[in-house]
Amino acid sequence: MSIKDHLTSDETVLDHCTTDYWAWVCTNNRIIKYRSDGNRTEQLHEISLSEIRGISLVKSGRSDTLLGYLFFTIIGVLVSLYAATFGDPTFWAVVILFVGAAYTLYGRWRNSAEGYFELKGTGLIQQESEKWKIHSGGSPDDVRSFVKTIRNNI
Numbered sequence: 001m002s003i004k005d006h007l008t009s010d011e012t013v014l015d016h017c018t019t020d021y022w023a024w025v026c027t028n029n030r031i032i033k034y035r036s037d038g039n040r041t042e043q044l045h046e047i048s049l050s051e052i053r054g055i056s057l058v059k060s061g062r063s064d065t066l067l068g069y070l071f072f073t074i075i076g077v078l079v080s081l082y083a084a085t086f087g088d089p090t091f092w093a094v095v096i097l098f099v100g101a102a103y104t105l106y107g108r109w110r111n112s113a114e115g116y117f118e119l120k121g122t123g124l125i126q127q128e129s130e131k132w133k134i135h136s137g138g139s140p141d142d143v144r145s146f147v148k149t150i151r152n153n154i
Contacts, residue, residue: 002036003023003025003032003034003044006032006034006044007027008029010029011027011028011029011030012027012028013025013026013027014026014027014028014149014153015145015146015149015150016146017134017139017142017143017145017146018139018142019134019135019136019143020135021035022034022035023035024134024146026049026146026149026150026153028049028153029048029049030046030047030048030049031046031047031049031052031119031150032044032045032046033045033046033131033132045124045128045131047119047121047123047124047125047132048123049150049153049154051121051122051123051124051125052119052120052121052125052150052154053120053121053122053154054119054120054121054151054154055117055118055119055120055147055150055151056117056118056120057115057116057117057118058115058116058117058118058133059115060115062109062110063108063109066105066108066109067109069105070102070105070106070109073098073101073102073105074102076098076101077095077098077099077102080094080095080098081095115136116133116134116135116136117133117134117143117147118132118133118134119132119133119134119150134146134147
């Protein structure tokens with residue numbers, strides 16, 4: 001099944017976007033959050049546009065946990081670099097591993113700041129607020145356009 005099978009005859013699709021795991025559709029009546037694995041598993045959540053009172057952009061800071069891992073990895077780089085320079089030359093392989101790990105952790109830490117749009121309102125939005133967060137997993141421009149469409153229709 002596709003999402004088209006869930007639309008009523010009097011509904012018009014105004015905009016849509018995709019995030020990491022969901023397809024979001026804004027019609028003239030409701031917001032639909034949908035996903036399917038193409039076989040038997042299908043999930044659909046919906047809320048009426050009349051339940052939405054607003055949309056907030058929420059941004060959180062970078063991960064302190066990743067920063068801690070990065071700090072200890074850099075210490076590992078320095079210790080193994082010291083050992084490779086003044087001791088056993090086989091530690092150069094360990095230096096390379098630690099540098100690679102530090103580089104990877106730094107990239108993940110830089111991208112760890114999370115931002116999402118959160119629908120605010122009544123009914124299901126209040127009861128199931130986690131379901132109504134739109135995380136940018138696809139195209140950020142498509143998500144912003146989708147949010148703008150919702151704002152224009154509430």
